[in-house]
Amino acid sequence: MPVDPLDAESVAAALRRIVRSDQLLSDPALRDEYAHDDAEWADFHRPLAVVLAESADDVAAVVRFAAGAGLSVVARGAGTGLSGGANALANSLVVSLERMTRILELDVAERVVVAEAGVINDDLRQAVAAEGLWYPPDPASYRISTIGGNVATNAGGICCVKYGVTRDYVLGMTVVLADGAIVHLGRRTAKGATGYDLTALMVGSEGTLGIVTDVTLKLLPLGGREDRAIVGSFSSLEAAGVAVAAIGAAGVIPSALEIVDEMCLRAVDEWQSLGLPHDAAAVLLATVDEPGDSGAAVAASVAVLMTDAGALRVEQAAAPDEIERLFLARRLAYPALERLGPVLTEDICVPRSAVPEMLARIRDTAAAHDVVIATIAHAGDGNLHPLIIAPEGDEAAKARAKEAFDRIVDDCRALGGTVTGEHGVGLLKLPGARRELGERVVGMHRDIKAALDPLGILNPGKAF
């Protein structure tokens, strides 16, 4: 049954009967702040209203209202997404979970934490670290992104090469369904095989099947690891890629294995005057975290593998501040590049052995489309982030950037890769995702979506 579109004023009036007025943003300027996440290259609309939910009941009430009013609901954490998953749609309400920041339970003996969706990743890390525990997934946004957003996109990070992604740590969750029902999925035990893995289905579903309001996460012991960094400078990206393949083939699983290319190194150096070397076309940054003599042996073998792959220089460090210094270029790369203009962030993942070839193709794409592309990569996972930069206001360059984006996605697919490694499909990766999945598997997505959200009100048009 189609419903006449509502205007923002009548929506606000109706929502004031559901939530307190200080939980409602109706001013157009404020609503615009919630119109998109960090993927402003993708389409977005001004939402009719923004609700700052404080409980699962708030979320449920808004979903029920939306279902009755024929509006769609876009859930949002901190808005740090890079694929447009939280971009507002026409005739949509944005439900922000940013106020749901309570850690509901921390069971040290079980190594389990229950956190509301709005808890910032780093706040969670610090809270559990105070009890000797560790939440590994560490997206680059960990200081500003929420656990709920991490779950919605199945966020990755630097340590995922050894310790896995968000999905690997989510045991259970509370979810508001499309009819406003509040359900608990999953478990809090170490193992479980009861029914379908609906928890895993929800992770990475970008708010299209339900709105996650709290999550039960598995934790690891904080201790027992000793970080050692090994950093090699290479005269070409491909040589760094060869070192990555050699480390993999040697059976070493580092706790981080990152590539930063020349463009990133220069941007960081020009910004921060760190005196970074100018002869390297790429730096390969590794950490290993085995303790004791075995850790020292693994670090030494990584250094040898880098040297054998043709590294110009290899530095090692075990002191935390030295490791921090060696990894500074990696940490500062993204903000340094953003100073140069709007950044269109790619997030492809190819088989590890295809990393050198993919890096070469990215360089060719930059030349062919006359765009600037800097690359940072979770190289050990084959997860590459080519960052396509267009000067502010240069619409022609922006168009070329989008063409380059599509070509990189095609090349990734040709090499057996997947179109998004850790940022999610959102809107930016929809065409690539549809090609990758194929018509029948997209149909399975559509059938599951229709089964769980028959009115199609939860973030429609995203994720597949």
Place this chain on the structure above:
Amino acid sequence: MPVDPLDAESVAAALRRIVRSDQLLSDPALRDEYAHDDAEWADFHRPLAVVLAESADDVAAVVRFAAGAGLSVVARGAGTGLSGGANALANSLVVSLERMTRILELDVAERVVVAEAGVINDDLRQAVAAEGLWYPPDPASYRISTIGGNVATNAGGICCVKYGVTRDYVLGMTVVLADGAIVHLGRRTAKGATGYDLTALMVGSEGTLGIVTDVTLKLLPLGGREDRAIVGSFSSLEAAGVAVAAIGAAGVIPSALEIVDEMCLRAVDEWQSLGLPHDAAAVLLATVDEPGDSGAAVAASVAVLMTDAGALRVEQAAAPDEIERLFLARRLAYPALERLGPVLTEDICVPRSAVPEMLARIRDTAAAHDVVIATIAHAGDGNLHPLIIAPEGDEAAKARAKEAFDRIVDDCRALGGTVTGEHGVGLLKLPGARRELGERVVGMHRDIKAALDPLGILNPGKAF
């Protein structure tokens, strides 16, 4: 549209037009061999026919035939399941994947293997070990169960306490859907966030959403680990449980942490005359696998934790044959108990800290229902296998065993546990699973099932 039930002869005649006659079992005695898995305590029926599929195309053809004829399809690997997931239904065809035993690809550099569903777990382990790689999930049935069955039930095992369960290793799969379409789900890259995690949805779905014909599995390097065993004897099950909790609280993650109770020890000793000690009410078997000095330190700390928890004796071993000897009681427990009569195998999983309480309740249940219960447990995961034994032919004892089974499930739920840790719901755990999931979440299962299998022909009535 209801279809008149077919008799076995006309089904066989129709199937002979689809598969070769040597792929079809129509003799009643042969069909009876495929009527149930290792859960003969659950209901089963003689299937109308058994097809020995040799390809995804065979499976698809049978599914299409079944859909047209109004029959259900029960997929089956080696039939080693313990919950009745592969038990045949009335008016069903059994599709056995036991002939699909090819390893389609082993990519050593990527650490990825693609195996058909019928590959025996141990054959896969040996094939990848020959290339220096390791497939961790090690259900007790690993010498006889298939990868496809492991995936269908999300099988666990001994090393899962540190290395995770089947789900953690499945990157992608080929699946025959309910309409006979053959699709590829997932990926072969280390990371991926493209679309819903339909691969995870299929793992553990017991053939109710699709029939998995091959799987793409992540592997680990085989090397870099050094096993050390630490085995403590305790004067009570609870004391062993206290040691488990202490090991967890100390931040140690052993690569195995198993409990074997007195009943198992005696059954093994009476069978094999190993001269096992008779003063222990429980043995706690741990391995740690960190290499070098850190491994030695971890092993020493585990020994101290066992001693502090009141162990009567603690033995350590690092030589493989010594470790094998110490773990012999664990390996032989199940066959030793089966000699005493039909075994009804429980598979509950409780929070680690609830292990001592759960063990005490199991003992009380045995007394209250006058049944023999022996317990082996993946204690480090909180995953307990109380084995309820009824003498052959004693129907009253069998009825009491079923009552004890239900009471253990209730106690597990009361302690925050889940009704199946690694065997799956099948038929045996249906009532418990329904109570655990609740009406609304069962409804989500039903909606997803209906979305992907609208005719309800794939193993209906199982899993939820």
